[in-house]
Structure formats: structure tokens, C-alpha cells
Amino acid sequence: MDNSAPSAPQPWRPSAVAGPLALAVFQVAGTFGASEGQPDRRAVDAFALLLVVAGPVSLLWLRRHPVAVLWFVNAVTLTYLLRGYAYGPVMISAVIAAFACVVLGHRASAWGAVAVLFTGHFGLRGFFRDEPWSWGQVLAVAAWALLVLILAEFARVRRERSIAARAARSETLKRQANEERLRIARELHDTVAHHMSLINMQAGVALHLIDRQPEQAQAALTAIRDASKEGLTELRALVDVLRDEEQRAPRSPTAMLGSLDDLVERSNAAGLVVTKRVEGDQRTLPTAVELAAFRIVQESITNVIRHADADAAQIELGYGETELDVRIDDNGRGGVVDAETGGSGIRGMRERASALHGSLTVGASPLGGLQIRARLPLTEDR
Structure with missing residues (x-):
């Protein structure tokens, strides 16, 4: 070698x-x-x-x-x-x-x-x-030569182990950097895509009503202001974490399951009738689970608004003893979704579920559209 x-x-x-x-x-x-x-x-x-x-x-x-x-x-x-x-x-x-x-x-x-x-x-x-x-000379020189070679072999082994350790550390750092890059990409996608979808829909409503029903257009503009403000707040929080040179623990995320009511309200204001139903013992869950569940719901609703041509969606949260069952159904046009890729949104949701050793499936909904279902084990914070 x-x-x-x-x-x-x-x-x-x-x-x-x-x-x-x-x-x-x-x-x-x-x-x-x-x-x-x-x-x-x-x-x-x-x-x-x-x-x-x-x-x-x-x-x-x-x-x-x-x-x-x-x-x-x-x-x-x-x-x-x-x-x-x-x-x-x-x-x-x-x-x-x-x-x-x-x-x-x-x-x-x-x-x-x-x-x-x-x-x-x-x-x-x-x-x-x-x-x-003499044989004495031969043996002395042979012993001296063997000593040099044996010491060299010890040095070689140490060098190879050092190289292997450096390669392993480099691979670990590369993997960690890649995981962090994917995490940031998911956060940016989920944060920006949802709020921009709401802004786009409300802007279309405002343009349509600005001359005939200015009071309703004003409500749409207010919704645009609120969505942009919240989106900027989440982006600013993410940027603050990235700028933290001392690697301190980030502030507790605001995007938790307790924020679902605001998400439902904003979606209803955008013209999509969203209902929420809770089964089981509703309680505070580990931060990682709540954040992943919220982002999965948020991205699912965003996809409904952008692609499903639906007018209603339903969010169901099933609190079990060992897992959280999250289901999002819509009555849109549905369609076939690639289970492996399904676009960056589906891929990002699947990555969030996998990071918690959970699963995410995409299939037909009883409402006629698409169903996103995530099963998230109730693990401790990571």
C-alpha cells in the first residue's frame, strides 16, 4: 500500500x-x-x-x-x-x-x-x-538491519493509523456538514414556501377585488402583511442561529404544534377551509417531534394551496403512547406522487420523519385528494 x-x-x-x-x-x-x-x-x-x-x-x-x-x-x-x-x-x-x-x-x-x-x-x-x-559479523549486521526494518514497520503502522483517523474525522465532518446543509435547506424551504404561497394567493385575491370590493381586498392585503411579517421573523431567527459563532444552543423554535391554530387561521383566510382534529391525550411532546410535525403539516398545507386545486383540507393529530400520528387530507385533484422523490417538499418531509426514526407515506385520501401521513416516535430531544 x-x-x-x-x-x-x-x-x-x-x-x-x-x-x-x-x-x-x-x-x-x-x-x-x-x-x-x-x-x-x-x-x-x-x-x-x-x-x-x-x-x-x-x-x-x-x-x-x-x-x-x-x-x-x-x-x-x-x-x-x-x-x-x-x-x-x-x-x-x-x-x-x-x-x-x-x-x-x-x-x-x-x-x-x-x-x-x-x-x-x-x-x-x-x-x-x-x-x-565471520558469522559473528554476519549476525551482528543482520540484527542491526532487522532492528531498523522493525522500527520502520512500527512507524508505518502508526502513520497509517493516523491517516485513517484523519480520514475518518474528515468523513465525519463532511457528513455532519451535509446533514446541516440539508437541515438548513429544509428550514428555508418550509419557511419561505409556505408564507410565499399564502402571499401569492392573497395577492391574487387582492388584485381581483381591489376595484369591485376594496374592503375585501384590504383584508387580503392585511393577510399578506401578516404572512410576510411572520415569514421574516422565522427567517431572522434562522439567520441568527447561523451567525452564532459560539455555537450556543438555539432559541426554542416558535414553529411548534401550539402554532397550528395560527396556521389554520391563515389558511382559512387564504381561501382554503382547514379543520383540525385531535385524538388521544394531547400533551407537550419532545421539541424535535413537535417541530417535525409542525413542518410536515405546514408543508402539506402549502402543497395543497399550490398544487392540489382543493378548497378543503383536514389535519388530524393522533397522540399515542409511543408515537404521534399526523395525517393531512385534502379534497383536491390528487394525482400520482413519486414515493421516492415527490419534489423537494415531499423529500424534505420524509427526511424529517426519518431523522426521528419515523416514516412518512403519501397516498389517496378518503376526501378524494391526497393524504400525507407521518408516524413520529416520541423520542427525546436530539
């Missing part, structure tokens, strides 16, 4: 150059120091310095081309060792390259490169120099 970073730093940026440059200086100085303590080894010459510097310089491209850099550093290191130069810090570049490849997910390449370097050093040096080796 390749977990390398999506964008590696440019190799010539000062922050990227500083590390390899410091390593090159250290390896050159360390090689001279090691050579003085190992007089039996080949003296440091220009080619040795070239090999010592080539490893750190190649690390500039380690993040962009980790496998290629690993094998290049291995070749440089193996050449240095087979020529018989003094043992010293030349191995650091190979260790860094192998460690980085394991961490970045190129595990097979890293383990293979270390194996090639190990076997090449002990298997080929007899062909280049008459230099015997």
Missing part, C-alpha cells in the same frame, strides 16, 4: 535541502575520522568522497521517488563497501532511505533492498578484496 504524501515538498526548498546537506557534511567528516582509525582499509580518495556525498544528495528526491532513491543509495553504499573504504557513517543514507520506504508503504522494495545490500556486502567482498568475514 502506497501511503506516500499526495504532494511532496520541492527538493530545492531551503527546508528540504537543510537535512541532506547537514548529513553530507557529517558523512564526509565522519568518513575521514573513521579512516584514521582503520589504517588497514583503503584511504579516502576523490571517488570515496563522491560516493559519500551522493547518498545524502539523492535523499532530496526521497519523497517524490522513494524506491528509485532507495536503490540508488544502496548501489552507492555497496560500491563504497566493496572498494574497501573505512566503515563509517556512509550507511546512514541507506538506513534513512530504507526506513522512509517502509513508512511510505513500499515495504517489499525496502526489505528487498536491505537483503541485497546485506548479501552483496558479505557475498561479493571476497571477489574484490581478500577480506574474510
Whole structure:
């Protein structure tokens, strides 16, 4: 698995150059120091310095081309060792390259490169120099190489877990943002659509009566004023919540079941005869349930006004022990509604019901039009 970073730093940026440059200086100085303590080894010459510097310089491209850099550093290191130069810090570049490849997910390449370097050093040096080796040396170098690779594997696991945790957090934030976007869209749709539908209907009435029956036109204009005022109040409350940078709990919503009488009155004023009937023990319900029920009723009445060509609608609230049964019927023309989509209004109502682990169905009404029925479990506030 390749977990390398999506964008590696440019190799010539000062922050990227500083590390390899410091390593090159250290390896050159360390090689001279090691050579003085190992007089039996080949003296440091220009080619040795070239090999010592080539490893750190190649690390500039380690993040962009980790496998290629690993094998290049291995070749440089193996050449240095087979020529018989003094043992010293030349191995650091190979260790860094192998460690980085394991961490970045190129595990097979890293383990293979270390194996090639190990076997090449002990298997080929007899062909280049008459230099015997012992099993003690082999075991010591093998243990050292395994330690480096095991530590790299631990670092890789930690890195992959960190990446997975960040991805999970990002997905959670994305899901929460999407849910909040849908919630805001529902609130805006339900708030604006209902009041604009009432305003549109009353405006048509006012235009029709303004010359012949000005007193009735005045009543329609008053209804327009009231509907626009209430709509602006709800929009202002929603905007205030969105502007709350400290994420304080929003004020209690005014759109609750207690406001249904006002909704019925406004709808009657708009020319749609709406009646309300309550069954069971009417009581205060959890806020989330009351808000969802009110919005479902509001959107249903809005759809009746806008699309159903109806003159009457009926709202029924059934208070049960474990759920609230909400039914809205009209005597309009009905029609087939797509159960999956049904427009943004039906979709929004279904989302509200689903958010409470409830259900919403759309079907034919006994009154001849359409029936919207929602079953909302009486859950606690969320």
C-alpha cells in the first residue's frame, strides 16, 4: 500500500535541502575520522568522497521517488563497501532511505533492498578484496538491519493509523456538514414556501377585488402583511442561529404544534377551509417531534394551496403512547406522487420523519385528494 504524501515538498526548498546537506557534511567528516582509525582499509580518495556525498544528495528526491532513491543509495553504499573504504557513517543514507520506504508503504522494495545490500556486502567482498568475514559479523549486521526494518514497520503502522483517523474525522465532518446543509435547506424551504404561497394567493385575491370590493381586498392585503411579517421573523431567527459563532444552543423554535391554530387561521383566510382534529391525550411532546410535525403539516398545507386545486383540507393529530400520528387530507385533484422523490417538499418531509426514526407515506385520501401521513416516535430531544 502506497501511503506516500499526495504532494511532496520541492527538493530545492531551503527546508528540504537543510537535512541532506547537514548529513553530507557529517558523512564526509565522519568518513575521514573513521579512516584514521582503520589504517588497514583503503584511504579516502576523490571517488570515496563522491560516493559519500551522493547518498545524502539523492535523499532530496526521497519523497517524490522513494524506491528509485532507495536503490540508488544502496548501489552507492555497496560500491563504497566493496572498494574497501573505512566503515563509517556512509550507511546512514541507506538506513534513512530504507526506513522512509517502509513508512511510505513500499515495504517489499525496502526489505528487498536491505537483503541485497546485506548479501552483496558479505557475498561479493571476497571477489574484490581478500577480506574474510565471520558469522559473528554476519549476525551482528543482520540484527542491526532487522532492528531498523522493525522500527520502520512500527512507524508505518502508526502513520497509517493516523491517516485513517484523519480520514475518518474528515468523513465525519463532511457528513455532519451535509446533514446541516440539508437541515438548513429544509428550514428555508418550509419557511419561505409556505408564507410565499399564502402571499401569492392573497395577492391574487387582492388584485381581483381591489376595484369591485376594496374592503375585501384590504383584508387580503392585511393577510399578506401578516404572512410576510411572520415569514421574516422565522427567517431572522434562522439567520441568527447561523451567525452564532459560539455555537450556543438555539432559541426554542416558535414553529411548534401550539402554532397550528395560527396556521389554520391563515389558511382559512387564504381561501382554503382547514379543520383540525385531535385524538388521544394531547400533551407537550419532545421539541424535535413537535417541530417535525409542525413542518410536515405546514408543508402539506402549502402543497395543497399550490398544487392540489382543493378548497378543503383536514389535519388530524393522533397522540399515542409511543408515537404521534399526523395525517393531512385534502379534497383536491390528487394525482400520482413519486414515493421516492415527490419534489423537494415531499423529500424534505420524509427526511424529517426519518431523522426521528419515523416514516412518512403519501397516498389517496378518503376526501378524494391526497393524504400525507407521518408516524413520529416520541423520542427525546436530539
